Amino acid sequence: MNREQHEWIRANVKGVLASDLVRMFNERFGESWSVNQARAYKKNHKLKSGIDCRYPKGSVPANKGKKVPKHKQSIATQFKKGKMPHNHLPIGSEVLSTDGYLRTKVAEPNKWKFTHKLIYQEHNGKIPEGYVVIFTDGNHLNVNIDNLVAVPRMVLLTMNRKGLFKEDTDLTKTGIKIAKVINRTYEIEKEIKVNK
Numbered sequence: 001m002n003r004e005q006h007e008w009i010r011a012n013v014k015g016v017l018a019s020d021l022v023r024m025f026n027e028r029f030g031e032s033w034s035v036n037q038a039r040a041y042k043k044n045h046k047l048k049s050g051i052d053c054r055y056p057k058g059s060v061p062a063n064k065g066k067k068v069p070k071h072k073q074s075i076a077t078q079f080k081k082g083k084m085p086h087n088h089l090p091i092g093s094e095v096l097s098t099d100g101y102l103r104t105k106v107a108e109p110n111k112w113k114f115t116h117k118l119i120y121q122e123h124n125g126k127i128p129e130g131y132v133v134i135f136t137d138g139n140h141l142n143v144n145i146d147n148l149v150a151v152p153r154m155v156l157l158t159m160n161r162k163g164l165f166k167e168d169t170d171l172t173k174t175g176i177k178i179a180k181v182i183n184r185t186y187e188i189e190k191e192i193k194v195n196k
Contacts, residue, residue, distance in 0.1 A: 136169040155179045
């Protein structure tokens with residue numbers, strides 16, 4: 001946009017709707033400017049028309065109390081009662097979530113749970129409060145019970161901070177023990193400081 005066009009917009013923006021401004025601009029300069037471009041330009045250059053297109057508070061909509069005519073209703077595209085959508089998945093289905101974890105459908109209409117948590121609970125009972133289930137080989141798709149361990153959140157935090165997660169299951173399990181020792185040492189040091 002050249003200087004002449006910019007100055008013309010500044011001179012004509014007051015009291016003119018964006019659609020009218022675009023029409024006038026395109027006629028004057030032989031351009032093919034769009035309404036969205038005009039709005040963006042006005043916003044970027046802090047230009048305002050001064051027109052408030054909002055409905056005043058308390059105004060009554062023109063279609064209040066009117067029914068939608070039959071020919072405009074979308075009955076043909078609505079689901080019939082009891083009909084399942086084409087992408088419906090039955091209970092027990094597994095999907096890969098956007099964050100890379102497997103999820104299993106546990107109830108209708110659309111209740112899902114993380115597969116690794118379900119498998120852990122199936123073998124070990126409820127996950128204790130404040131614990132998380134981790135993958136000892138680091139592979140979120142390996143939901144074998146031998147690869148799942150529940151650890152306190154503080155242990156998980158320490159493992160992440162100290163880089164104790166490894167691709168080898170045995171090394172990760174050793175990392176869990178190291179993290180527990182680090183956390184216990186920190187607790188003891190804290191107790192000593194409090195008792196001094």
